[in-house]
Amino acid sequence: MLRKLGFTLLWIGAIAYAFGFAPPDRPETFSLIQNLSTGNWEGINPAIVALFNVMGIWPFIYSAxxxxxxxxxxxxxxxxxxASFAVGAFAILPYLAVRSPNPDFDGDKNPLLNLLDSRGLGAFLSVGAVVLLAYGVTQGNWAxxxxxxxxxxxxxxMSLDFCLLSLLFPALLHDDMARRHLTRPVVFWIVALVPLLGPLAYLTWRPRIESRQ
Structure with a gap:
């Protein structure tokens, strides 16, 4: 109960901060999002380009x-x-607030679950993330x-959303490891403590779930 209450309060707090205490928005926000979404990146700080596209990788990680x-x-x-593809952690937090511990998986995997369970997806997302991070770090204007x-x-x-998604992933990690019979605490802590690349390495390495009736 305390865990669910904590996630609920964090969700409410994040919404209140985003709309009540964060800096004001700018008129050019819509055009920036449009250009970022369509690949028209000329004149946009590569750090922003990298962050925006990395935020498109996180929903796949969480979906898996x-x-x-x-x-x-x-x-x-x-x-x-x-919803996480549009609003990131603002969609993950309410799920964490209503879910119950679930270390098991029963039944068959459908084609979508087979795709999300594949190590190939984790490897593909990892390559994309590394390329984006390298681009942002080396080409971005950080000042x-x-x-x-x-x-x-x-x-x-968007930056705080990235941080929240990094911090929240361990809340789902323990049960996912249990479903795959992974019991080594060191695996949990490596994945939990390395933002983005830790979860991606986990998706690439984790054993597949066997369908069970």
Whole structure:
């Protein structure tokens, strides 16, 4: 109960901060999102390009865990997984607030679950993330990014969303490891303590779940 209450309060707090305390937004936010989404990146800080596209990788990481976890929940996980592609951690937090521990998986895997369970997906996402991180770190204007973070709600909240997604993943990791009969604590802590690349390495390495009736 305390765990669920904690996630609920964190969700409410994140929404309150994003709309009540984060820096004001700018008129050019919509055009920036449009250009980022369509690949029209000319003139955009590569650090922002990298962050925006990495935020598109996180929902796949969560989906690869959520949809297995949701098989045994009273409330299905797929609406939260879909919503996370648009609002990130703001969709994950309410799921964490209503879910119950679920270290088992019963039944057959459908084609979507087979795809999400494949190591190939983890490897593909990992390559994409490494390329994006290298691009952002080496080409990005970080002084400009810091200034935007302090004065632009879109950049500010997107950055905090990345941090939240990194911090929340361990809340689902323990049960996913149990479903795969992984019991080594060192694996949990390596994945939990390395943002983005830790979860991606886990998706690439973790054993597949066998269908069970």
């Amino acid at each position: 865990v959520l949809l297995f976890d949701g098989r045994g929940q009273k409330i299905p996980a797929w609406p939260f997984a879909i 400009e990014f810091a200034a935007d973070w302090q004065s632009w709600r879109f950049i500010h909240v």
